Amino acid sequence: MEEALVDYLEDNCQYTLTQMQEMLEYDFGVRISTSLIGKKLCDKRYTVKQVRIEPETCNNSVNTEKRGVFGEALLKHERKGSLIVYNDETNYSLYCKRTQVRAPIGQRAIVKLPPSKGANLQVQCAITPEVDLVHYATRRGSIKMQVNAEFVDAVYNAVNAHDVYRAHFTGKTIVIVLDNAPARRTWSKRERT
Known part of the structure; x- marks a missing residue:
């Protein structure tokens, strides 16, 4: 049993x-x-643990194949001597509240809070091994596609203006790797001259 x-x-x-x-x-x-x-x-060494949710699409064969194609394309650019810039974003919730407070025994600990938590602080950064930090931006609220496009344009312009690019990468492709799901869906490939 x-x-x-x-x-x-x-x-x-x-x-x-x-x-x-x-x-x-x-x-x-x-x-x-x-x-x-x-x-x-x-x-039998079974214990109760916090559940880690793993989406069904995580590491499935289709996504693994897509990552392989992406990795090969990135390695091809690396071999050609392209300047590779990595773009990422994160958000910081400025909304802080305590989850534990004191209340008399038998009474609930009730704290009245506003219905909206407000907009988070968004931070976008672009880095490259050759230059370190290329460009960054902060803003309140979610990052929409147009804002993301403007950020990528600013990254491209910042790389073009940098002394390291002018000295070692002039005429070579600038590859900007996006880590942003909406951006990946819409921007599978965008080339600038």
Whole structure:
């Protein structure tokens, strides 16, 4: 029966002790307490953990193939001596609140908050191994496609104006690698002269 418990969890790690109790009763005709099931799972080195959500598309064969094509194209640019610039963005929530406060026993701890948390602070950066920080921008609120396009244009102009580019990369391709899902969907390839 202990092996059946392990098999149940290998099949679906979200089964509760009560569900496994019912499954054992159905499979073996024996009703075992949930506390004993929990102890047996601990003996088998199974513990309760925080769930890590992994999208079904994560590491599937189609996406792996796309990443391989992207990687090969990037390596081809590297071999040609192109200047590769990496672009990324992050956001910082300026909204801070405490999750634990004090209240008298028997009373709820209620804190009145405004309905909106406000806009986050967005930071965009472009770096390259040859120059380090090429360009950055900060703004409040989400980054729309037009804002992202303007940032990429500013990165391109900053690279063209940099002494390192003029000394070592003049006439070579500037490759800007975007780490931004909306940008990747719309900007699969954009060339500038």
